[in-house]
Amino acid sequence: MIPAFPPYPDQDIPYFVQTSGTYDTDDWGDLERHGIDPARDWWCEAVLRTRRSDAIASLYPPGASRHQPLVDFILGAEDLYEAEAVAHRAIRVGRSIAALLADQSDAAAWQSLKGLGLPPGHTESIKSWIRAVEELGHRWEPLVLEASGWAGEMWTVSMIADFLGYEGASATNSARVWLSRKGLKPQGRQTGRRGQTEYDAELIRQAKEASPGKGRHGAQRKRGRFQS
Structure with a gap:
């Protein structure tokens, strides 16, 4: 069972930002340096992909392996500042997704996904992904969402x-x-x-x-x- 998302805004979701080619996805030491306990925390890692002019922010629930984020959120970005904004937006998306995993009829969660630049048809894609998670006994493949536009400040x-x-x-x-x-x-x-x-x-x-x-x-x- 995927743990509930921490209450907002009382508890932070830790995150960090890196540039592609400067990190090792098998190295968990960088998590410790950022004060992240992957067994206990929800956390987010954003990677600026300079050749693609975008950033991919991966959101992990507690206990997930480094190669099993819950959500991979992709959005245009040109620098680390904008990559950080992608991380913020991925956390907003992840909060809604976690709520929908608990209750697909959560109107507030669906409403909060609006205005985040998600692609047309994202509602059906998310519903299909949630059904697959439920069928697999709350095991999952990452939900990949590629948004349009650029990261906001x-x-x-x-x-x-x-x-x-x-x-x-x-x-x-x-x-x-x-x-x-x-x-x-x-x-x-x-x-x-x-x-x-x-x-x-x-x-x-x-x-x-x-x-x-x-x-x-x-x-x-x-x-x-x-x-x-």
């Missing part, structure tokens, strides 16, 4: 405050109030005890454009990032 509250033009000691509090009013929820969390919650930058931009006001005007952006 993840912003902390302080980054959002800067984007919205808030300044001073109350800037982050003002940003939190704005996020609450817009109904925007965290989509990830940085690793470590002091890791900050992170929000989908594209959703922030969309909400800002829908309600013009103070912000960082005039700067040109390339793939969502401000350029000097």
Whole structure:
């Protein structure tokens, strides 16, 4: 039986990012260096594949072998920063998949998969995969999902405050109030005890454009990032 996903946002899913050709998939020492116990933790590994201009993020449940991720999520990426965003999105996908393994009728889980760039027909592919997992007694082959587009940025509250033009000691509090009013929820969390919650930058931009006001005007952006 696949263990339940940790509650969100109370517990992090540890992850790390590497470049293809710089790691050994048979070496478990890198997991220990990142504070991951594969027998106990859900965890995610994202590999930037520079020749393909994408990243593949593999999400593992506790006890899975290194060659048996639950989900392989593929999305366009050009650098390690974007590969990290792919890891965040894979964790979001994995949370929904874990919920659907427990209850295929979980409407919230299906809803959360929308807007992640999954290919047309992904619903039927996921349902078929879940049936196969159940028939195999909760053994599985990885669910491979190749999304369209590119990895989105993840912003902390302080980054959002800067984007919205808030300044001073109350800037982050003002940003939190704005996020609450817009109904925007965290989509990830940085690793470590002091890791900050992170929000989908594209959703922030969309909400800002829908309600013009103070912000960082005039700067040109390339793939969502401000350029000097």
